[in-house]
Amino acid sequence: MFEEMRSRRAAKRIKPGDGHELRRFRWWQSLGRSLFYLRLAGGEGGHSVYAVDVRHNRSDADGYANADLFVDGRHHARSRLPAAFPVPGGTIEVKKCAFGLKRCHYVTTGGAEHQLEPDRASAEGRRARLDRDHPALSRGIGFLSSVVLFGALAVLISQLLEKLTQPAPIAAHIGTFVSPVDLPAWLNIAVGVVAAMASTERATRLRYNWLLDGGAG
Numbered sequence: 370m371f372e373e374m375r376s377r378r379a380a381k382r383i384k385p386g387d388g389h390e391l392r393r394f395r396w397w398q399s400l401g402r403s404l405f406y407l408r409l410a411g412g413e414g415g416h417s418v419y420a421v422d423v424r425h426n427r428s429d430a431d432g433y434a435n436a437d438l439f440v441d442g443r444h445h446a447r448s449r450l451p452a453a454f455p456v457p458g459g460t461i462e463v464k465k466c467a468f469g470l471k472r473c474h475y476v477t478t479g480g481a482e483h484q485l486e487p488d489r490a491s492a493e494g495r496r497a498r499l500d501r502d503h504p505a506l507s508r509g510i511g512f513l514s515s516v517v518l519f520g521a522l523a524v525l526i527s528q529l530l531e532k533l534t535q536p537a538p539i540a541a542h543i544g545t546f547v548s549p550v551d552l553p554a555w556l557n558i559a560v561g562v563v564a565a566m567a568s569t570e571r572a573t574r575l576r577y578n579w580l581l582d583g584g585a586g
Contacts, residue, residue, distance in 0.1 A: 379453035386437070386444035391420055394490040400569075401426040403493060405473045405485035409457050417441055419456055421463055421473055421485060436463045461485070466582060468565065469493075469572030484575060496573035511574065514567040518581040521564035524550050524557075 394404050407419040420439040428434055429449070436452040438445045438461070446454060452463040456475070464472035469492075475483045487493035500507040527548040533539065534546040552560065568582045576582075 376453065379448070379451070380455075382452065383446050383448045383454065386439075386446050389444045391422065391439040391442045391444070394488045396490060399490075399492040399495075402491065403470050403473070404488040404491050405493070406488065407456070407461065407475050407483075407485045411457070417457075419454075419461065421454075421461060423450070423463065423465065423470060423473075425465070425469065434465055466568075466572060466577050468568040468582065470575055471572065471577035471582075472575060492573045493575070496570070500574075510570065511576075514570045515581070517563055517567040518571075521560050521567075522581060524552070524560060528552075528557075 394402065401424060403421075403423045403425070405421045407421075408416055409419060411417045418441055420442075422437045422439065423434070425434070433449045435447050435449055436454075437447050438452075438454045448454065448463075450463060450465045451472075452461075454461040454463075459475055459477040462472055462474050462476055464470065473485045475485060477483075487497055489495075489498070496507075499510075527546075527550055530546045531548040534543065571577065571582060
């Protein structure tokens with residue numbers, strides 16, 4: 370029942386495309402655009418290439434981010450995010466987070482999931498190439514990103530607890546929590562910047578955790 374309701378809502382967000390041509394990815398769009406591809410078998414033994422294009426720094430008149438679906442290089446449909454585009458054999462699901470995409474997968478009617486292939490020139494494509502060419506380095510960067518986010522989250526929680534327990538009525542009942550970490554304002558800003566960088570790195574791999582990446586956002 371819930372899945373059916375969600376599918377109906379997603380279908381209502383889809384608008385027909387205007388047929389314009391897909392523009393190639395430019396290097397300066399790395400932080401503001403995601404572009405993914407999916408190749409599916411078509412009729413008479415042929416294939417069609419589906420492309421999902423998301424411009425992170427653009428929104429519609431109502432302030433919503435959108436995903437555009439192209440078929441063989443032509444604009445086929447547009448949907449507000451989160452999007453679910455029906456395609457042969459399944460659905461392309463697209464979801465956004467504060468630092469990029471957290472999902473761009475082809476989900477078959479049988480329930481199997483496959484992440485779409487990122488454009489080689491995009492940030493996601495470059496990150497995927499690093500993972501293929503230098504897997505050990507890639508794992509190290511991924512581990513460091515997680516450590517940074519865990520550390521930033523610990524600092525945030527400790528400082529928040531200190532502020533929440535400072536009012537006299539609360540302090541009288543449970544005492545005042547003193548944060549073991551007392552950072553100057555400039556260092557708190559630096560921690561936030563580093564955490565944002567770590568979440569951006571995770572977004573290039575479509576990795577998302579509501580606590581780590583949601584907290585950083």
